Amino acid sequence: MRAPLPRGPVSAQVLSWLKGRVAPDVPHVRRLLQEPSADIICDEDRQLTLWTLYELHYTGFDDIGAGWEWSPECLAVRRVLETEFEHHMRASTRDTVRAVCARAGGVAERLFALVLEDDSPSLGRYIQRQADRSEAVEFLIHRSIYNLKEADAHTWAIPRLTGAAKVALVELQYDEYGTGNLDRLHSQMFADTLRACGLDSSVGAYIDEVPAVTLSLNNGLTMFGLHRRLTAAAMGHLAAFEASSSQPSRQVARGLRRLGFPEPAAAYFDEHVEADAVHEQVATRNICEVLVTQDPRRSEDVFFGAAAGIYLDARVAGYVLNAWATGRSALLPELPAPDVLGA
Amino acid sequence: MTSERPAVVHVTCCPDGPFLVRGADVIRDEDGVDHATHRPVVAVCRCGKSTRKPWCDGMHKLLPRTPPTPRAATGE
Ligand code: FES
Ligand SMILES: [Fe+2]
Ligand SMILES: [Fe+2]
Numbered sequence: 272m273r274a275p276l277p278r279g280p281v282s283a284q285v286l287s288w289l290k291g292r293v294a295p296d297v298p299h300v301r302r303l304l305q306e307p308s309a310d311i312i313c314d315e316d317r318q319l320t321l322w323t324l325y326e327l328h329y330t331g332f333d334d335i336g337a338g339w340e341w342s343p344e345c346l347a348v349r350r351v352l353e354t355e356f357e358h359h360m361r362a363s364t365r366d367t368v369r370a371v372c373a374r375a376g377g378v379a380e381r382l383f384a385l386v387l388e389d390d391s392p393s394l395g396r397y398i399q400r401q402a403d404r405s406e407a408v409e410f411l412i413h414r415s416i417y418n419l420k421e422a423d424a425h426t427w428a429i430p431r432l433t434g435a436a437k438v439a440l441v442e443l444q445y446d447e448y449g450t451g452n453l454d455r456l457h458s459q460m461f462a463d464t465l466r467a468c469g470l471d472s473s474v475g476a477y478i479d480e481v482p483a484v485t486l487s488l489n490n491g492l493t494m495f496g497l498h499r500r501l502t503a504a505a506m507g508h509l510a511a512f513e514a515s516s517s518q519p520s521r522q523v524a525r526g527l528r529r530l531g532f533p534e535p536a537a538a539y540f541d542e543h544v545e546a547d548a549v550h551e552q553v554a555t556r557n558i559c560e561v562l563v564t565q566d567p568r569r570s571e572d573v574f575f576g577a578a579a580g581i582y583l584d585a586r587v588a589g590y591v592l593n594a595w596a597t598g599r600s601a602l603l604p605e606l607p608a609p610d611v612l613g614a
Numbered sequence: 615m616t617s618e619r620p621a622v623v624h625v626t627c628c629p630d631g632p633f634l635v636r637g638a639d640v641i642r643d644e645d646g647v648d649h650a651t652h653r654p655v656v657a658v659c660r661c662g663k664s665t666r667k668p669w670c671d672g673m674h675k676l677l678p679r680t681p682p683t684p685r686a687a688t689g690e
Contacts, residue, residue, distance in 0.1 A: 380629070387675060446653045455652075517672030521665070548670040549657040552628050 272475030274332045275323060276606040278483075279316025285323065285348060289335045295344035304351050311359045311487070312586050315603075318483035318490060321352045325493040329420055330474065353494055360491060364578035371574045378563045378570065379555035382507070385577055386514045391585035392592050395519030398526035402595075407530055409601050410523075411468055412477045413485045413591065417492070418461035418539075419474045422447035424496035425509050431502045432558075436565065439557030440506070443513075443550050457546075460539040467536035468527075480602040484590045488583040495576055503562055503569040507576030510554040515584070516547035630679045632657035632670035643668045 274290065277283035281303050288295045308314040326332065327340040339345055371381050398410055426444055429437060449456035462472035471477070495505035524540035563570045594601040624636040635641065636655045640648045649668055657670035664671045 383675070442654050446655075450653055518675075521671065544671050545666055545669050546653065548632065548672045549634070549653065549655055551672070552631060552634055552657055553655065556626075556628065 272326075272330070272332055272473070272478070274334050275319060275475075275478045277316075278319045278606065281316045281348075282320040282323065285320050285345070288344065289323070289332075289339055291336075295342070297344050297347045300348050301351060304348075304355075307355060311356055312583070313483050313487075313590070315483045317352055317355075318486040321349065321356065321490045322478075322486040324349045324352075325490060325497070328493070328497060329423060332475075356487070356490065357494065360579045360582065361575065363582050364575060367578045367582075368571060368574045371578070372571055378560045378573065379510075379552075381574070382510045382555045382559060382577055383514055383551075385574070386511055386581065389515070389581050389585065391581075392588050393519065393522075394588045394591060395522035395526075397592060397595075399522035399529070400526070402526055402530070404530050404532075406595055406601075407526060407532070408468060408470065410591070411465060411470060412602060413481060413587065415461070415465060415470070415472075415477055416481055416485055417489050419458050419472070421458045421461060424492045425505060427496040428502050428505045428509075431499050432506075432562070434561075434565070436506075436558050436561040439553050439561065440509075443509075443553045443558070446546060446550065455542075457539070457542070460542060464536050464539040467533045477602075479606050482590065482601070482603050484587050488587050491579055491583050495579075501572065501576070503572035504576030504579065506554070506558050506562055507573035507578075508580040509576075510551070510559045510573075511577035511580040513547050513550040513554045515581070517544050517551070520544045520547065627660070628657075630677075631674055632660050634658075641668050 274286060275282075277286050281300055284293075284296070284300050284303065287293045304317075308317055311317055324345050327335070327337075327345065331337055331340070367385070371385055374381055374384075376384070394410065398407055402410065422444055425440070429440055429444070432440055445451075447457050449459065453459060465472040492505075492508060495501045495508050520540040520543035524537040524544065527537045527540065528534075559573050563573060591601040623638045624634075626634040626636075628634060634655055635651070635658055638651055638656070640650055641656065641658055642648050658668050659670045659674070661670075661674035661677055663673040663677060665673060
């Protein structure tokens with residue numbers, strides 16, 4: 272994939288480092304980031320910068336050297352952005368996490384309750400009943416940022432888990448990765464869906480069209496995956512993710528069929544109705560419950576990860592549904608050429 | 615590969631949810647129809663409400679739950 276277009280002064284700076292146009296200047300970027308963001312979730316410049324720095328840890332960019340992955344300058348910028356982002360996620364979920372920690376019941380049971388009690392607007396229901404074809408296409412474009420590298424962020428937790436929790440995560444991930452069968456690799460199945468709907472299935476094809484809020488969902492997940500101290504949060508996030516998937520997947524599959532997309536388009540979602548009914552049990556009981564039994568101090572972070580996932584999901588759904596309700600696209604208008612921003 | 619494999623099937627009952635079944639090749643449903651498993655662990659519907667039987671599809675979550683704890687039962 273090619274590097275994305277910058278969306279403001281910070282991403283313009285960092286992208287020009289990565290492309291070797293200017294020498295890294297961390298104090299300069301720190302100054303640019305001094306004022307806290309009004310809303311970091313919807314901050315195009317900050318989320319795109321973080322997403323770009325994180326992408327260096329996945330498959331990276333064709334036009335950026337792989338050596339940047341561990342450059343101290345990139346890590347320094349990453350840290351400033353992550354601190355602000357994590358602080359925001361913790362503050363936004365504090366009450367929920369406190370309440371669920373104080374509740375009686377097992378970890379799995381409380382994770383399921385957390386998901387069930389979430390009353391934010393449902394994208395799945397909208398796609399099933401109301402979306403038109405262009406809205407369904409936009410929905411798939413939003414989802415492509417995560418689903419084309421589906422499951423990868425949670426894989427980082429494997430070496431940081433031990434015993435039964437590790438066995439369970441590998442069992443779950445093996446299913447995400449197709450159980451030895453390329454056609455069943457979930458990211459591959461999503462690529463098939465994109466193609467069936469006439470979309471580009473190459474990784475990063477739509478990065479310049481996807482707004483910050485959707486990047487934030489991906490960035491939250493990557494942050495949990497990359498930091499060992501956040502492993503419990505990554506697993507809580509996984510549990511909430513899996514436990515809120517079967518029903519929306521069924522709704523989306525129905526919506527795609529209602530809209531007359533070719534049959535292969537729905538296959539990914541059909542698979543997730545069934546797969547995630549398994550994964551939610553494995554993630555809540557065999558991973559999260561076990562993690563907390565191994566070390567009870569992890570319970571708060573398990574619930575934080577779950578609540579943060581639900582929160583970011585709700586922000587995306589709110590943004591997208593609100594755009595459609597007011598007759599707008601939920602994608603970005605065309606971004607200005609890089610030289611306008613000095614990148 | 616050896617043809618010997620341990621003939622052990624693990625079945626875990628999930629409270630208010632499905633059976634998690636590990637190690638089974640086939641699940642035979644109530645009409646005697648065999649369904650091959652194609653994942654390392656499968657969830658078999660226990661509530662009767664699934665739309666993809668014999669597999670669980672999460673529909674059990676829409677059913678009233680057994681009250682798990684005294685505290686949760688007095689929540690309303
Ligand atoms: S047990 Fe899950 S749908 Fe019946
Ligand atoms: Fe998946
Ligand atoms: Fe899954």
